[in-house]
Amino acid sequence: MRISLRALRGRPPVVLLAVCAAVLTLPSIPAEARAGGGAPADRPSARGPAGGGSVTSLPLTGGRLLVGHTARRFDLLGVGWDGPARALAGGTVKVRTRDAATGVWSGWHELEADGEDGPDAGADTAVTAADVAVAGRAPRGATAPLWTGPSDGVAVEVTPGPAGPPPGLRVELVDPGEGVRSAGARSTAAEPADGGRRTGHHQAPRPEIVTRAGWGADESIREPDLEYTGPVRVVFVHHTATTTEYACSDAPRLIRAIYQYHVLSNGWRDIGYNFLVDRCGTVYEGRAGGTDLPVHGAHTLGFNTDSAGVAAIGTFVTDLPPAPLLTGVARIAAWKLGLTEQDAAGSTRLVSGSDGSLYPAGTGAVFQAVSGHRDAFNTECPGDALYPKLPELRTEAARLQGR
Structure with missing residues (x-):
């Protein structure tokens, strides 16, 4: 964004x-x-x-x-x-x-x-x-x-x-309101629903993820049906372009506001991002459908298929991303890509689904497994201060995968 x-x-x-x-x-x-x-x-x-x-x-x-x-x-x-x-x-x-x-x-x-x-x-x-x-x-x-x-x-x-x-x-x-309160503020590092997904040789540890219930998502406003894509082969890194100087305890409020805007204003079925990470490194579940499953997001026009969107909460055009935030992004990228044995330091080919992207619809493009939004669309996202950190994120994510 x-x-x-x-x-x-x-x-x-x-x-x-x-x-x-x-x-x-x-x-x-x-x-x-x-x-x-x-x-x-x-x-x-x-x-x-x-x-x-x-x-x-x-x-x-x-x-x-x-x-x-x-x-x-x-x-x-x-x-x-x-x-x-x-x-x-x-x-x-x-x-x-x-x-x-x-x-x-x-x-x-x-x-x-x-x-x-x-x-x-x-x-x-x-x-x-x-x-x-x-x-x-x-x-x-x-x-x-x-x-x-x-x-x-x-x-x-x-x-x-x-x-x-x-x-x-x-x-x-x-x-954003006060959120719809329910149990389950944070998930644990429990096995995902499909245990077979964790048998790969290069599966990184699953990070702790704050569930949708944890950030107070009102599930009644989103579309009830769920959409899935093919195996996730690329993680696109974004920034939310919201405030950078926030208390981490306020991150759920920020996420609820983005969620409501995406659904009630944009008319999308759910929040666009698959995951969000705050300045303290906390990872949040984004679009509903299962953190371990290939949920079809709405984050990178033309390349939402076979990918996941991870949004750093803040604006990182000139503000440097905090180290804990970078760690959180690396952890969720390593785990998500590892579910399908995708090397976080590698690359893969995706096919554009929109002429609005950098590549005409139907055109193939090669992306790093951890890429920035600007790699697929004419945008400054994820910001001039965060984008140069992507090589470090790839290296750390690959290390977490044991490569």
């Missing part, structure tokens, strides 16, 4: 309308907006006893100033629209937010408008009338999200690309 965190300096404090912009102070959106096409759509996930969080959609209509309606505070936002994921390609999206505790407004941040994470065509989003009726989702696009921390105000400026403004343009405000 990519997001540019460059603050736009020297800009006036008032939002300049590009093609469509919205400025609001939360809690407030006007009654007249609610009566017309400007009504906010609050789409909460089913809440458990402790609260499952929510996504509030606010329409971006040409120059309307939204005031007056109570809305939930939020910790993460993005801009979404109806139609193809790349409908805003070539455009710009800028946002600024107000700190809920201090009332201070941030500088402007530019969100990545081109869809780069995500499912390959037809793999994740509902595309048939029957699917839409069941899933309640139509194809839609969204920017990369921005983690804001507790916020109660937002301003958005959108300049569309050559295709013009897509329909249904909206800002999505995510409240």
Whole structure:
């Protein structure tokens, strides 16, 4: 996932309308907006006893100033629209937010408008009338999200690309909630369901993995059916492009926000990543379906088949990834690749499933077993500070495999 965190300096404090912009102070959106096409759509996930969080959609209509309606505070936002994921390609999206505790407004941040994470065509989003009726989702696009921390105000400026403004343009405000509490905060190093998968000569030790229950996933919002791919031969390393300076105890909140954005805003069946790793090196289960199984993710457009996506929680463009985080990424990559005897220091060939990647659909490409997102897509992910660490990760992962 990519997001540019460059603050736009020297800009006036008032939002300049590009093609469509919205400025609001939360809690407030006007009654007249609610009566017309400007009504906010609050789409909460089913809440458990402790609260499952929510996504509030606010329409971006040409120059309307939204005031007056109570809305939930939020910790993460993005801009979404109806139609193809790349409908805003070539455009710009800028946002600024107000700190809920201090009332201070941030500088402007530019969100990545081109869809780069995500499912390959037809793999994740509902595309048939029957699917839409069941899933309640139509194809839609969204920017990369921005983690804001507790916020109660937002301003958005959108300049569309050559295709013009897509329909249904909206800002999505995510409240991660307190999570749905259940037993099983952490998994143990128990044998996976298919014990035969651990009989290989180069199977690395299984790292401790915080389960979905452990980070408070609301399972009612994702698609209930599970999708699998062929044996995992490549692990693609990402960064989440969220805050880097977080307490590790807050990582589950970050993950819940990303999960809700991927499902409720992007319209994906589940969180896109197969695993996530925080700055303390803790590994978290991502997409549902079994950590030891080849779950089909939505992390590397064109190359979600026969691969797994591991996301480092943070933005590592200039911030150096902490050593424990690197250790956690190496451990999960070594274990996951070792399940199918894939040498973590080796390479393999995958076939592109999307023209949106660096390789046209149907084209074969050779990847290192531990690769970066930028190896498959035109993106800075996993960041200029993390990407050069990949050779070290391959070496350590291969050592853990006993090679």
